[in-house]
Amino acid sequence: xxxxxEKASKTYPGTVTAVDDVSFAVAAGELVALLGESGCxxxxxxxxxxxxxxxxxxRILLDGTDVATIDPAVxxxxxxxxxxxxxxxxxxxxxxxxGVTPKLLQWGAQRITSRVDELLDLVHLPPEEFRNRYPxxxxxxxxxxxxxxxxxxxxxxxxxxxxxxxxxxxxxxxxLQQDFRDIHNRxxxxxxxxxHDMTEALLLADRIIVMKAxxxxxxxxxxxxxxxxxxxxxxxxxxxxxxxxxQLENLVQASGAAQ
Ligand SMILES: Nc1ncnc2c1ncn2[C@@H]1O[C@H](COP(=O)(O)OP(=O)(O)OP(=O)(O)O)[C@@H](O)[C@H]1O
Ligand SMILES: [Mg+2]
Numbered sequence: 290x291x292x293x294x295e296k297a298s299k300t301y302p303g304t305v306t307a308v309d310d311v312s313f314a315v316a317a318g319e320l321v322a323l324l325g326e327s328g329c330x331x332x333x334x335x336x337x338x339x340x341x342x343x344x345x346x347x348r349i350l351l352d353g354t355d356v357a358t359i360d361p362a363v364x365x366x367x368x369x370x371x372x373x374x375x376x377x378x379x380x381x382x383x384x385x386x387x388g389v390t391p392k393l394l395q396w397g398a399q400r401i402t403s404r405v406d407e408l409l410d411l412v413h414l415p416p417e418e419f420r421n422r423y424p425x426x427x428x429x430x431x432x433x434x435x436x437x438x439x440x441x442x443x444x445x446x447x448x449x450x451x452x453x454x455x456x457x458x459x460x461x462x463x464x465l466q467q468d469f470r471d472i473h474n475r476x477x478x479x480x481x482x483x484x485h486d487m488t489e490a491l492l493l494a495d496r497i498i499v500m501k502a503x504x505x506x507x508x509x510x511x512x513x514x515x516x517x518x519x520x521x522x523x524x525x526x527x528x529x530x531x532x533x534x535x536q537l538e539n540l541v542q543a544s545g546a547a548q
Contacts, residue, residue: 297347309503322494369440373451377424408438
């Protein structure tokens, strides 16, 4: 499904405008990263897409239909959401967490059970081992995987992920990123991924939207951002991954020359 955010703004009473006249589109099957520093409006933008937050101005279209006219329950089925900081329900088992939306949609118990097992397989957590555990009995990476499974539970076409790979060791993070990219491709999802990590965005996304203080400062494909930063802020953001890539390249060449 195609997403279109048109001149969306969100102003909270007594504070500055959290999101200020933001427009962008996400094509069906595309993975777009929404990137920027803390407080720039990423989560607010993401939550306006599935109506967890209503915009103060502007509109969001899903395949041309204004989401404001779609029943929130129907919208939840079409859009999976993974919260910042995972946000699993601590008093529910893994299976119950994943089954929350299907239950809301009044699926039968048997259908939910088989869907939960199918999703646990998809995120590489063996169902027999994990379905009856509680979130506190899982590692951080395993919790993130359950968070993905929960977002995918009702078979949505759109997935909204809020910093899903934060606070993980680099290897686990890399594996989870690759696994998610595979799932995204296999299910032809439309994904908006919020992150503050430019390297992650460069390696994972088809397109990157850079936000600062509620506004979009640049959007483009990873190579376009890397080679043509249109703004000093974007230049600063890509300087670290660029320098690290150069240093690694030098190391590889040096070891090649030594052989
Ligand atoms: N309910 C609220 N009431 C008032 N201000 C809010 C509310 N929620 C968010 N804000 C403000 O809106 C701005 C954007 O917040 P948002 O959560 O979208 O940032 P973010 O980019 O997701 O940041 P982070 O990377 O830290 O998660 C911030 O200045 C925040 O303080
Ligand atoms: Mg946030």
